[in-house]
Amino acid sequence: MTRAFNGTYRGTSTDERREQRRRRLLDAALEIVGTQGLATLTVRGVCEQAKVGPRFFYESFSDLDALAAALLDEVQGEALARARTAIAETPGTPEDKLRAGVAALIITLTDDPRRANIAFAQAYGSEVLMRRRFEGMREVAQVLIEQTRILLDIPAGEDTALTALAQLITGGAAELTLVWLDGGLKVERPVLIDIVADYVVAMVDRLPAMTAKLG
Numbered sequence: 001m002t003r004a005f006n007g008t009y010r011g012t013s014t015d016e017r018r019e020q021r022r023r024r025l026l027d028a029a030l031e032i033v034g035t036q037g038l039a040t041l042t043v044r045g046v047c048e049q050a051k052v053g054p055r056f057f058y059e060s061f062s063d064l065d066a067l068a069a070a071l072l073d074e075v076q077g078e079a080l081a082r083a084r085t086a087i088a089e090t091p092g093t094p095e096d097k098l099r100a101g102v103a104a105l106i107i108t109l110t111d112d113p114r115r116a117n118i119a120f121a122q123a124y125g126s127e128v129l130m131r132r133r134f135e136g137m138r139e140v141a142q143v144l145i146e147q148t149r150i151l152l153d154i155p156a157g158e159d160t161a162l163t164a165l166a167q168l169i170t171g172g173a174a175e176l177t178l179v180w181l182d183g184g185l186k187v188e189r190p191v192l193i194d195i196v197a198d199y200v201v202a203m204v205d206r207l208p209a210m211t212a213k214l215g
Contacts, residue, residue, distance in 0.1 A: 022060040024050035029071045034114020038068060038122045038129070065128045072129055075115045076136035079108040084143060094151035098204070099197040101143065106177060106193050120178040137174060141166035148204050161211040169203050 012020075028049035032041050041064055047054045061067040086104035087097045110116045123129035144166045148154065154162065173196045179185050180192050187195070 018059060021050070021052050021056050024052055025057065025060060025067065026071055026074065028052075029067050030114055030118070033068065033071065033122055034112075034117045038125045041068065065126070068122075068126060069128050069132050072118055072123065072132045072136070075109070075119050076132075076139070079105050079119070080136070080139055080143065082108045083140075087143070087147060094147055095201055098144075098147050098151070098200055101147070102173075102197040102200055103193045105140070106189070106196065110177070110181065110189065116181055120174065120181055137167075137170045141170045144169060144200070148207065151204060152207060159211075161207060161214045164214075165203055165207055165210060169200050172199065 025046060028046045029041060032046060032049060043054060043057055043064065046064075046067065047057055057067075061070065083101040083105040086100040090097045090100035108115075109119050119133075123133040141163075145162055148162060148166070176185065176196060176199075177192065180187070180189075185192065
């Protein structure tokens, strides 16, 4: 009698093995793109780094763009999740929470030079990654909008000034961090965090004036 195969091999299911291969491919992509650049990413290279057969690459990703996009999504998503956690768990005023969120975001994105390279530099070499980067920045802006509403007791709803402010802050902070990573701003990371946090708070304080100008 032939025993039916249930997909479990050495205690690991088919889905678990698939997820393990996907994880290895993402880790390999992080190493390659984060240290050598997006242009060096190839199916053969990432499969060799991950110790995964090339045929298994396509069970997780349709192409290299999909792999790179998933990697950037993961990097940005982890940073945003930690920022949200810091905001939620920090006692004190909404300003204290904003500062904690800024610190968590920058620390998470810059602790690992490979992740920093992917989040801030490598996206410029790919239209797909630039779109993903903009989506990630919009998510950060949304968190900022949520906290600003609490800080200034702004009712929920469409607010042109608040949306504009959040996008200005997010874009400015991202570009300043990129300059710092590139060596153009010669300060220690805690100073960078203070500069960005001070900028966020100062811009939020300007919201009533912006609202009056746009209204």
